Amino acid sequence: MDGETDESGSNGETTAQVGVAGETLTLTTTTSTYDTGLLDAIHTDFEDLYGVSVDAVAQGTGAALESARNGDADVVVVHARSLEDEFMRNGYGINRRDLMFNDFVIVGPEADPAGIEGASSATDALATIADAQAPFVSRGDNSGTHTKELVLWEEAGTQPGGDWYQETGTGMGEALNIANQQGAYTLSDRGTFISQRAEIDLTILVQGPIEGGPEILANPYGVMAVNPGVHDNANYDLAMAYIGWITSPGAQDAIADYQMNGEQLFFPEAVSEKPDFQQYVPEGWQPDSASE
Amino acid sequence: MAARLGERVSVPLEAVGSALVGLVDLPFRDGYVPSIVVVSLYVSLVAVSLSTLVSVPVAVTMGFLEFPGKSLVKSVINTGMGFPSVVVGLVVLFAVSNQGPLGSFELIFTREAMIMSQFVLATPPITAISLAAITGVDDRVREAARALGGTRVDVALVVLKEARYGIATAILAGFGRAISEVGSVLIVGGNITSADGISKTRTLTTAIQLEARQGRYETAMILGVVLVVLVLTVNTIVVRLSDGGTPR
Numbered sequence: 001m002d003g004e005t006d007e008s009g010s011n012g013e014t015t016a017q018v019g020v021a022g023e024t025l026t027l028t029t030t031t032s033t034y035d036t037g038l039l040d041a042i043h044t045d046f047e048d049l050y051g052v053s054v055d056a057v058a059q060g061t062g063a064a065l066e067s068a069r070n071g072d073a074d075v076v077v078v079h080a081r082s083l084e085d086e087f088m089r090n091g092y093g094i095n096r097r098d099l100m101f102n103d104f105v106i107v108g109p110e111a112d113p114a115g116i117e118g119a120s121s122a123t124d125a126l127a128t129i130a131d132a133q134a135p136f137v138s139r140g141d142n143s144g145t146h147t148k149e150l151v152l153w154e155e156a157g158t159q160p161g162g163d164w165y166q167e168t169g170t171g172m173g174e175a176l177n178i179a180n181q182q183g184a185y186t187l188s189d190r191g192t193f194i195s196q197r198a199e200i201d202l203t204i205l206v207q208g209p210i211e212g213g214p215e216i217l218a219n220p221y222g223v224m225a226v227n228p229g230v231h232d233n234a235n236y237d238l239a240m241a242y243i244g245w246i247t248s249p250g251a252q253d254a255i256a257d258y259q260m261n262g263e264q265l266f267f268p269e270a271v272s273e274k275p276d277f278q279q280y281v282p283e284g285w286q287p288d289s290a291s292e
Numbered sequence: 293m294a295a296r297l298g299e300r301v302s303v304p305l306e307a308v309g310s311a312l313v314g315l316v317d318l319p320f321r322d323g324y325v326p327s328i329v330v331v332s333l334y335v336s337l338v339a340v341s342l343s344t345l346v347s348v349p350v351a352v353t354m355g356f357l358e359f360p361g362k363s364l365v366k367s368v369i370n371t372g373m374g375f376p377s378v379v380v381g382l383v384v385l386f387a388v389s390n391q392g393p394l395g396s397f398e399l400i401f402t403r404e405a406m407i408m409s410q411f412v413l414a415t416p417p418i419t420a421i422s423l424a425a426i427t428g429v430d431d432r433v434r435e436a437a438r439a440l441g442g443t444r445v446d447v448a449l450v451v452l453k454e455a456r457y458g459i460a461t462a463i464l465a466g467f468g469r470a471i472s473e474v475g476s477v478l479i480v481g482g483n484i485t486s487a488d489g490i491s492k493t494r495t496l497t498t499a500i501q502l503e504a505r506q507g508r509y510e511t512a513m514i515l516g517v518v519l520v521v522l523v524l525t526v527n528t529i530v531v532r533l534s535d536g537g538t539p540r
Contacts, residue, residue: 070389
């Protein structure tokens with residue numbers, strides 16, 4: 001992952017000779033950041049600025065963190081705080097920053113057979129779906145979206161199962177397609193849903209917090225470097241350059257400006273007047289627990 | 293070494309890629325489709341070439357020699373033809389991952405790792421079909437070659453010449469398995485393009501998978517057509533080559 005030169009020659013002709021020029025950054029990330037086209041749209045700036053190339057591997061949050069745990073990535077961009085916290089607590093990830101957010105939405109067929117439209121709480125909506133045994137498509141792939149879905153079922157006090165509940169083990173786009181074909185409900189991140197809305201007949205039935213829906217459907221993304229103390233082959237310098245760049249005002253503006261079908265998909269969160277200390281440490285972390 | 297090899301072969305492949313897709317206006321970014329065609333061809337051709345270098349000598353040895361355990365080797369090869377590609381991908385992933393025995397070579401998410409998994413996938417069919425072709429050569433051919441005073445090597449060459457169609461079929465079967473395979477190259481290659489849309493480890497099959505994942509079935513189908521045209525082209529070329537110089 002380090003010292004590998006870019007064979008495709010896609011970099012600009014003259015780039016500043018910084019210490020990392022010519023190197024390759026391996027980023028493992030979720031399907032939602034990649035499939036929406038966001039990363040390709042903003043990465044060219046980073047590649048030109050540093051004269052490097054970024055290998056973005058879209059895997060889903062669970063797999064992205066597992067690759068990083070094995071030392072096969074330099075930096076991760078994921079969206080499941082509980083998994084990120086575990087990753088940090090185990091020493092694999094360091095220098096976490098809040099990156100951006102969007103939200104989850106519950107989507108389903110326009111006919112809405114279970115009658116969840118307008119439900120004020122996401123958990124009520126899921127409980128209604130379970131009671132009606134209306135078809136529901138689950139990612140079932142340990143992704144950030146799947147992790148959120150499981151939290152929602154738990155909060156709803158329902159153990160999903162039975163014929164109506166289908167785990168597909170696929171990416172978000174594919175899960176939306178399956179739900180579309182089967183007239184099923186599913187939980188989707190807003191970005192992937194917007195980017196695919198033209199192709200499918202599903203509609204948003206429960207909004208996330210961006211459109212005034214419940215806060216539990218918030219979908220924050222974080223960025224973390226792989227700890228070079230655990231994996232000495234990790235390209236830590238370049239990972240930190242990347243984190244510095246993607247949390248900078250310029251890149252954050254580029255994230256805000258990225259649109260699909262005229263809609264903003266991601267909302268930048270890294271630039272703030274407030275210190276937001278929580279972003280650097282696992283939730284519930286206390287100075288005392290440092291001596292664990 | 294492998295990277296340098298890539299640069300050398302990429303010149304004619306680049307031309308092939310552009311020639312194949314340059315005539316049609318595709319709904320992709322400039323250079324995207326030619327670059328994934330190049331990566332598909334590069335990975336599959338290198339893997340199949342390496343497989344052939346191993347498989348044909350193995351098939352010749354097995355076709356001419358009797359040794360203890362031969363039937364066991366044969367059944368291992370036949371089993372290998374049915375290896376699920378995702379399992380091969382997982383095994384190669386464990387090998388090349390930073391934690392694996394080859395971790396220090398940093399091969400994960402590279403074309404070299406993809407070549408490794410395709411080598412494992414292509415070698416059994418090439419060996420098995422070549423062996424069938426060699427053992428299928430009429431015994432009278434061997435006897436005639438021997439009767440004419442041929443050495444062991446002469447006899448082997450005569451038999452190889454007779455079996456060349458079968459061996460070409462074997463290589464094509466291996467190539468077909470390699471280029472149409474999606475499970476292992478996705479796991480060990482990572483389906484990577486650079487931000488400007490130029491493929492690093494994205495092949496036609498993983499690109500199709502990516503389009504389908506996003507519900508863009510039309511563009512997936514276009515790439516499928518490109519893949520079929522590519523396989524047809526390679527098949528035609530190989531059949532021509534094995535026909536070459538033999539008036540029949």
